[in-house]
Amino acid sequence: MTRPAPSTPSGYTTVRKAMAVVSAFSYSEPVLGVSELARRLGLGKSTVHRILATLLADGYVERTVDDRYRLSVKIYEIGQQVAASNELRERAHPSLERLRNESGETAHLAVLAGTDVVYLDRLESPHMLHLLSRVGRRRGAHATSSGKCLLAFGSPADVERVVAGGLPRLGPRTITSPDLLRRALDEVRTRGYAASIEESAPGVVSVAAPILSGEGECVAAMSVAGPITTMPPEHLDRFVRLVLAATARLSTPPTPSRRPLAS
Numbered sequence: 515m516t517r518p519a520p521s522t523p524s525g526y527t528t529v530r531k532a533m534a535v536v537s538a539f540s541y542s543e544p545v546l547g548v549s550e551l552a553r554r555l556g557l558g559k560s561t562v563h564r565i566l567a568t569l570l571a572d573g574y575v576e577r578t579v580d581d582r583y584r585l586s587v588k589i590y591e592i593g594q595q596v597a598a599s600n601e602l603r604e605r606a607h608p609s610l611e612r613l614r615n616e617s618g619e620t621a622h623l624a625v626l627a628g629t630d631v632v633y634l635d636r637l638e639s640p641h642m643l644h645l646l647s648r649v650g651r652r653r654g655a656h657a658t659s660s661g662k663c664l665l666a667f668g669s670p671a672d673v674e675r676v677v678a679g680g681l682p683r684l685g686p687r688t689i690t691s692p693d694l695l696r697r698a699l700d701e702v703r704t705r706g707y708a709a710s711i712e713e714s715a716p717g718v719v720s721v722a723a724p725i726l727s728g729e730g731e732c733v734a735a736m737s738v739a740g741p742i743t744t745m746p747p748e749h750l751d752r753f754v755r756l757v758l759a760a761t762a763r764l765s766t767p768p769t770p771s772r773r774p775l776a777s
Contacts, residue, residue, distance in 0.1 A: 531557060532565050536574065539585050547582040602734055603634045606725070606764055610637055610736065613760040617753055619740035621760075624660035624722075625733075626672060627652065629679040631661040639740055656695055657684040659710040659722035660735040666702035667724045667732035673699065687712040707754055708735075711747050719745040721753045728766040736761050 534555050539546060548566065552559040566583055569575040573588045606623050614621035614637040623635040630652035655661030655676050665673050677692045689695045702708040707723040714720070722737035738753050739745075745753060 528565075531555075531561065532569065535562060535565050535569070536585065536589070545578055545582050545584045550582075606734070606736065607635060609760045609763050610635055613637075613736065613738060613756055614639065617738045617740075617756050619738040619745060619753070622660060622720075622722075622737045622739065624658075624664070624735050624737065626655060626661070626664040626668060629655055629676045631655050631658050631664065631735075634734070653714055654679075654682060654684055654688075656681050657688045657710065657714040658737075659708040659720040659739075660737045662699060662702050662708035662710065663722045663724045663735040663737075664732055666699040666708065667726070685712045685715045685718070689713065707758060709747075709750060709754075712742065717742050719747065719750070721745075721750055721757050723754075723757045723761040724765075725761050726765040736764070 534557075535551055538551055538554055546554075548559055548562050551557070551566075552562045555562070566575060570577060570583070573586055575583045576586045577583055602625075603623060610621045610623055618639060620639040621637045622633050624631045624633050626632075631654075632652055653661065655665055655672075661676075665676060673696065677695065681688070681690045681692065681695065683690055689698055698708075707721060710718075710720045710722075712718060718739060719742050720737050720739035722735045724732040725734045725736060727733050736757060738757055
C-alpha cells in the first residue's frame with residue numbers, strides 16, 4: 515500500500531523540504547528516485563536533487579546501483595538513540611521522583627549532547643523556584659553538576675570538545691579555565707559525584723552523580739538543584755547521599771570477569 519505523500523504547504527523552508535524527502539521513504543517503498551520524490555512532494559526535480567546531494571554528502575541517504583536513493587544506517591542510529599533515551603527516561607523516572615520527594619528540590623535526568631547537557635526528564639521542586647532547566651533544554655556541560663559528571667566519567671574526546679568550545683561564563687562562579695576544568699573533573703572522578711555552586715546561574719546550586727552501565731560507561735547523570743538558600747554549600751552532604759543512592763539504584767553492577775576454574 516502506497517503511503518500518502520507529506521503535505522507541502524507554500525513557504526516550505528529548506529529544512530522542512532529535507533525532512534519531507536526523508537519522510538517519503540517507507541518500509542513499503544525503501545528506494546525512491548528523484549522524479550518519484552519530486553512528483554510525490556510537489557517539488558521541482560532540481561530542488562529534490564540538491565536536497566538528496568546534501569543528505570548523501572552528510573551520510574543520511576545512500577545511492578543505489580540504479581541511481582535512486584534509500585535511507586542510510588545513520589538514520590537508523592539516530593532512531594536508536596531516541597529509543598534508548600526514552601527507555602532510560604522511563605526506567606529512571608521512579609528513582610527521579612523519589613529523589614525529588616526526598617530532597618525537596620528539583621530533580622533532573624541528563625545526557626551529554628556535544629558540548630551541552632540535555633535534560634531528558636525534570637521533576638519540579640515544591641518550592642516552585644524557576645530554574646533555567648527544562649526538558650529538552652541545553653546547558654553548557656562545563657557549568658552544570660550533571661555535565662561535569664558526564665565529562666568526568668565519559669571520554670577524553672568529550673572533554674576536549676567542550677574545552678574547544680571556549681567555556682563561556684554562565685554564572686558568577688563558572689569554570690572558564692581549561693586547566694581548572696580538568697582539575698575539577700579529576701576531583702569528580704575521585705569523589706564519585708559533582709557539585710555546581712552558582713556556576714550555571716546566580717543563586718543556583720546542584721549536585722549530580724553518574725548512572726553507569728555494567729561496563730563502567732556513564733550513560734546519564736542524575737541531579738538535584740535548588741536555590742542557594744535551601745541548598746547552602748556547607749550543607750550539601752544530605753543531597754550528595756540522596757543523589758548517590760538514586761543513581762546506585764539505576765547503575766548496572768559491573769560484569770564479573772571470567773576466571774579459570776581451580777584445578
